[in-house]
Amino acid sequence: MNTARVQQEAHLLRRYQHRIHRVPRNLVVQPTGFCNLNCTYCYLPDRDDKAPMPTAVAEAVAQSASELVNGHHGKPLGLIWHAGEPLALGRRRFTELLQPFEELRRKGLLEHAVQTNATLIDDEWCDLLTEYGFRVGVSIDGPKDLTDRRVDRKGRPAFDRIMKGIERLRHRGVPFSLIAVVSRESVNHPDRLLDFLAALRPVSIGINIEELEGVNTERHPPTREQAVEFWQAVLAWSRRQPGGTAPVRELERLGRYLRMSRAQRGGHAQPSRTDPLPTIARNGDVFLLSPELAGITAPAYNDFRAGNVLDQPIGAILGQAHRLNYVGEFLTGLEECESTCEFFDYCRGSQAGNRYFEHRTFAVAETDYCRVTEQAPLLALADTVRKEQAT
Template identity: 55%
Template structure:
C-alpha cells in the first residue's frame, strides 16, 4: 500500500495527536536479566546512548513540550539502570531545565535488581515515576532469570524494599503467561502487599523474538479478568488495576454523555528513540526490528532531524499508512472498537505479518475478554439480586 503522501496527512491527523504525550528512550540495549519471554533481540549487546544523542533529543523535546502539556520521557531498555548512575545522570543533564519548569516528567521501567542507595538518590533528585517489572510471587515470577538462569525474584524484591525505604512511589507491570493466568487472586494479593500504586497486567504476547511460547487463550483471559473484577470489588481501594481503570473511565464517560469527548481522543504516535538516535513510531516493540519492506520501521534520526520534522513526515511512512488502514478496518468491522480504539501496531505486525490487518490475539485477550468478563459479572450480579 502506498497512497499519495499528501492525501495521507489529513487521514493521519484524524487518528493521531500532533504532539506526542510520551517519548520512549532506550539508554542501553543491554539487560542483566534474560527473561524467557523477552522480545528484545539485542539485550546481550552493550550499546549505550551517547551524550550527543541525548543532547539532540532534549533539544527536540523542547520544541513541543510546554508547561500545559508536559512530555513523559520514559526510559526503557534493555535495563536502563544497567547504564550506572554516573552515565545515566549525564543523559539526564540536557533535560534538567525542562524538568525543573515542568515541561517534562521522567519515568523509568526497571527490573529493580540494580537499585542501590545511589539510584534511589538519583530517582528522588530527578522526580522519577518508577515502574517495576515483576510477575508475582516467586513461583509465578520464574520466567524472570539472570544470564546464568538463576531466579531474579529475591533481587527484585530487595530493590522494591529500597524504593519503599526511600518513600519512592512505584507501579508494577506483570507479564501474565501460562504460569499466572489461572492465579489472579494470588497475583493481586501479592501486588497489593508490595505497596505499589497500581498494577498493569500484560498478557504474554508473540512479538519480537518471542514467537514460539504458548500464549493465554481468550477463554483463559476472560476467566482471569472476571476473577480480577470480582477481587477488585471485594478489595476496593487496595490496588488500582490499569486495565480496569481504563474500562471504568470509558464507561463513566459514556454514561455521563461524554461520548463525543471519548471519540475525539487521538492516539499517541509514541516516538521511540534508540540508543543511536534512530526513531520508530507507533510501538516501542518495533525498535530494533529488521524488515526491509518496512524500512526497518525507521522514521528518522534525532541526530539528523528534530522530532517535530520526523513526526511531520509520519504520514509518508508505508507502515504508518498500513496501520491507518488497519484502524479503519477495525472501526468498520469490530464490535469492540468503540472501547478498544484499535491500537497496538506491533501486535498486528508480529502476529499477522502486516500492520494493515485488524484483530490479534492481543485484542482478544486484553480488550475483548475484559469487556465480556464485565458483562458476565454484571449478568451474575443481576441474577443474584432478582
C-alpha cells in the same frame, strides 16, 4: 509535484491527522539495549548489546522535546526510559543523559519515568530517582514460582534480587507501580498473583497478558477464554479490596471508558487519537507507534526507521510520518477495526507492534492481543453484570 501527487499527499496527511496525535504525550528513550537479566519471554533483539546512548543523542532528544512542548499547556511530556535495563548504564552515565532535560523538567514541562527490573536498585539509585522526580515502574510477575521466567544471564532466578530492590524503594519512600506479565502458567492464579502484588504496596498494578512480539514468538500466550476468566477474577478481587488498595490499571481504564461513554451520551464526546509514541534508540534512530519495533529487521519497511534525531528533530520526523509504509498500513488497520469491530470505541484499535508480530502486516484488524487484553476485560465485566442481574 503534479496534481495527482498533491492530492495523494493531502489524502495521506488527512488520514494520519484524523487518527494520530499531532504532539506525542510520551517519548520512549532506549539508552541501552543491554539487560542484566535474560527472561525467557523477552522480546528484545539487542539485549546483549552493552553500547550506551551517546550524550549527543540525549541532547538532540532534549532539543526536540523543547520544541514539542513549546506553547503546549497540557500534562508534562513523559520521557520514558525503557528497553533493556536502563539502570544497567550505571549512575554516572545515566546522570549524564539526564542533564540535557533538566531545564524542561524544572519548568514542569517534562517528567521522567523508568521501567526497571529493580535488581540494581540501592540507596544511591533511590537518591537519583528522587532527585529527578522519576515515576518508577517495576516488573515482577508475582510470587516466586510465578516469577521463575525472570532469570539472569546464568539462568539463576532473579526473584530475590527483585524483591530486595522493591524493599529498598519502600524503605526509602520512593513510590512505584508494578507490572506483571501473565502467562499460561500464571493465568489460573489471579487471586494469589494480586494478593502478592498488593501486599508490596505499589501505587498501581498493571497486568500485561503475555504477547507474541519482538523475538518472543515461540511461546503460547493465554487464550481469550482463559483471559476472560482471569479478568472476571480480577474484577471480583478488586471489589473485595478495602479502600487504599492499589488500583489495577486495566480496571481504571475500564472505569474511564464508562465515564467517557456517559459523557458522549450527554453530547460531550472528544476525539480520541493514537499517540505516535516516538521511540529513540541509543544511536538516535526513531521508531513510531510501538517501542517493540526498534531493532527489528524488516527490509520491506526499512526496519521501521522513521528518521534519526541527530539528522532532524522529532517534530519534523512526525511531520513526514504519513508517508511511511508501515504507518499507512496501520491506519488501514484502524479503519478496518472501526468498520468491523464492536469493541473499537473502547480500545481504538490494537497495538501496532502486535499486528506486525502476529501477522507480518499492520493492515489487519483483530489480533490475539485484542482478544486477551482489550476484549476480555469488557467481556468479563459484561458477564459479571449479567450474573449479578440474574440473581
